[in-house]
Amino acid sequence: MTEALDDQSMQTLRTCLHAASTADGSLRWLADRLHRTEADLEAQTALLRTVLDESPDLILLKDHEGRFLLANQPVAAFYGTTPEAIVGHLDRDFGVPPEMAEAMRQNVLAIMASGQTETVLEESRDARTGEISHFRSIKKPFSGPDGLPRILVIAHDITDLHRAQMRAEDSERRLLHALEATGDAVWDWHLPSGRLTLSQRWHTLFGYDPAEFSGTLDDFWCCVPDEERADVQRALDDCLAGRSTYLQEHHMRRKDGRLLWVQDRGRVVERAPDGQPLRMVGSIGDITQQKRAQDLIWQQANYDTLTGLPNRNMFLTRLQQEMSRSDGTGQSMALLMLDLDNFKEVNDTLGHAWGDVLLQEAAHRLQQCVRGTDIVARLGGDEFTLVLGGLADPSSVARVAQAVLQAVSEPFALGSDQAYVSGSLGITLYPTDGVHDVNGLLKNADQAMYVAKQQGRNRSQYFTPSMQQVAQERMRLISDLRPALEKQQFHLCYQPIVELASGRICKAEALVRWTHPTRGVVSPVEFIPVAESTGMIHALGSWVFHEAMHQTARWRVHRPQFQVSVNVSPLQFQNSRIDLIAWRQHLSELGLDGHSVVLEITEGLLMEAGSQVLDQMLKLRDAGIQVALDDFGTGYSSLAYLNRFDIDYIKIDRSFVRDLQPDSPELALCEGIVMMAHKLGLKVVAEGIETQAQHDLLLAASCDYGQGYLYARPVLAEEFDRLLAAEAPV
Structure with missing residues (x-):
């Protein structure tokens, strides 16, 4: 067939074959190029997909109907599907509640229609948990290749933030409710805008109509007094800076001008990312009544409620201040301690109500005796103190002391009665008297006052160093006295009481004696007052009673009518400290009746007797226990009490017996006492009989019994036995 072709045909064939060969190469190049381009595109697409899928935000693309054109993996995971499967679908296709899905679709359609990018807060249902999640979404509309609108959505999950805000809002609501529940006025201060929101309670508390307020912080400051604003502002600034909480007590003024004490508290409930405060919430509570109660408590803690004077607590503080001032100025000061004499008698006779009136008047009088800068205080009971500071001339203290004594000695009008008291005043000077502390100064004044009382009362006494020595000796005596009873250092002596008509011993007085291991015999005159002042008299008195009754039981074996007298301190009658039940039981255990013992009391007990003493006497x-009135005649009002109390014996004081002579005034007094006592059915014992002449005169005066050195001194029980044995049997 080749041979049949002509040259032109062959050329044409060759041309075609060459063209075909060339075209095939181009096709291979184009195919290769296309392959490489597709590979690059796939790589870029894969990279883009990776970027989209690795983003924590939800990224999606929707068409003009709200259908998904694109979604990254977080979107697919949120809806429980794959990025490929989500394309072409609506939100409602993935379990989003219809109303929520439709709201989301209408939102994107509206934004696409507006052509404006918007940031939207929205919510959707999480297919994984079934819970609603919250998003802050940026939505950008644009036109697609087909000319139709599309929208790109980048949604950032703010669920955790939303929940935190909800918790904060819930906490705030609970805080506001709690504050409202307390009845406090609640305030809410938005710092960026300066807006101050006030509760209805605020308007009620301060008496303003809401329309009268501007809604700014000025509403708060207009109620705060000018002098307190700086402190309140400082506290607010510290709270806003995070240095402290805001809790302030200050005054606020009502519309009517009345000041209230308030407790103002608050806290910052919202701050910006940089820490700047954005919002502060708090409350104001009316604490006026609490403040008044606190003031009252402080007043009662520092001032005497009866007289209005500083009490001991305030006095000690003021005294320390005066001492410090004296140290700084070099000027002296004086402390005066006053005790009202005979005040107890006023209380017991006229009653405590009138006694209180006397104390009030005494406080007023004392204040009139001193300068306004001086201090008058009531320490308690009928004891007052005065502090005179800044003394350029210490001799002026004497004038004040005299004025004080004169003031309290003037009669006190108590209703229809008039009462008279006096004062014992102790004075010490600072720093002259050598002490440098409050306690030392008080001790000095107390010691001086004690001496003033001992010297007759109604007088003043300056402190002297010798008083300190006496006080120290007294302290040593107290220290030694406390263990003396336990160490069996006490013993009893007995002094016979003789029946004058027969000359026979029929009674004995038990007298306590103290033999100190180093001091030797200590006089009762020394240790009995100490025992009384320290309260040890109760244990000592009980021991004396028990010991004396043991001895009485021995003597009554041979002398069934024998009696022993026991001295009883007035303090043992106070507050019912005598245990009569135990005493009667002790007598019963010894086989004794009440007539075995006579209790000797003093006139002072009867003169100061209250209802407790009367009850004890009854x-x-x-109990059948007899009572003897000791030292009769030394008091000025004893006769008034003989009918009031059940007294069996009176003992004529030795001061009437000592100078007893025929036709002497003392004899007339003794005869009158004996006659009066017998008329009242009382027996009489004369004390201090030392001579036969005294014995004979008292016998002639019909005195029943005698006691004194004429018959015997106080002796131990063994010696007393010999005295009894020496008597001729009846």
Whole structure:
């Protein structure tokens, strides 16, 4: 067939074959190029997909109907499907509630229609958990290749942030509710805008109509007094800076001008990312009544409620201040301690109500005796103190002391009665008297006052160093006295009481004696007052009673009518400290009745007797225990009490017996006492009989019994036995 072709045909064939060969090469090049382009495109697409899928945000593309054109893996995972399967579908196809899905579709349609990019807060249902998640979505509309609108959505999951905000809002709501529940006025301050929102309670508390407020912080400051604003502002600034919480007590003024004490508290509930405060919430509570109660408590803690004077607590503080001032100025100061004499008698006779009136008037009088800068205080009971500071001339203290004594000695009008008291005043000077502390100064004044009382009362006494020595000796005596009873350092002596008509011993007085291991015999005159002042008299008195009754039981074996007298301190009658039940039981255990013992009391007990003493006396009578009135005649009002109390014996004081002579005034007094006592059915014992002449005169005056050195001194029980044995049997 080749041979049949002409040259032109062959050329044409060759041309065609060459063209075909060339075309085949181009096709191979194009195919190769297309392959490489597709590979690059696939790589870029894979890279883009990787970038999209690795993003934590949800990235999606929707068409003009709201159908998915593209979605990254977080979107697919949220809806529980794959990126490929989501294309062409709507949100409602993946379990989103219809209303929510439709709202989302309408939102994207509206944005595509507007052509404006928007940031939207929205929510959708998480297919994985079934819970609603919250997003901040950026939605950008644009036109597709087909000219139809499309929208790109990048949604950032803010569910955790939303929940945190909800918790914060819930906490805030609970805080506001709690604050409202307390009845406090609640305020809410938005710092960027300066807006201040106030609760209805605020308007009620401060008396303003809501329309009268501007809604700014000025509403708060207009109620705060000018003098307190700086402190309140400082506290607010510290809270806003995070240096402290805001809790302030200050005044606020009502619309009517009345000041209230308030407790103002708050906290910052919202801050910007840089820490700047955005919002502060708090409350204001009316604490006016609490403040008044606190003031009252402080007043009661520092001032005497009866007289209005500083009490001991305030006095000690003021005294320390005066001492410090004296140290700084070099000027002296004086402390005066006053005790009202005979005040107890006023209380007991007229009653405590009138006694209180006397104390109030005494406080007023004392204040009139001093300068306004001086201090008058009531320490308690009928004891007052005065502090005179800044003394350029210490001699002026004497004038004040005299004025004080004169003031309290003037009669006190108590209703229809008039009462008279006096004062014992102790004075110490600072720093002259050598002490440098409050306690030392008080001790000095107390010691001086004690001496003033001992010297007759109604007088003043300056402190002297010798008083300190006496006080120190007294302290040593107290220290030694406390263990003396336990160490069996006490013993009893007995002094016979003789029946004058027969000359026979029929009674004995038990007298306590103290033999100190180093001091030797200590006089009762020394240790009995100490025992009384320290309260040890109660244990000592009980021991004396028990010991004396043991001895009485021995003597009554041979002398069934024998009696022993026991001295009883007035303090043992106070507050019912005598245990009569135990005493009666002790007598019963010894086989004794009440007539075995006579209790000797002093006139002072009867003159100061209250209802407790009277009750004790009645119980003694019921127990059959007899009572003797000791040292009769030394008081000025003893006769008034003989009918009031059940007294069996009176003992004529030795001061009437000492100078007893025929036709002497002392004899007339003794005869009158004996006659009066017998008329009242009382027996009489004369004390201090030392001579036969005294014995004879008292016998002639019909005195019943005698006691004194004429018959015997106080002796131990063994010696007393010999005295009894020496008597001729009846």
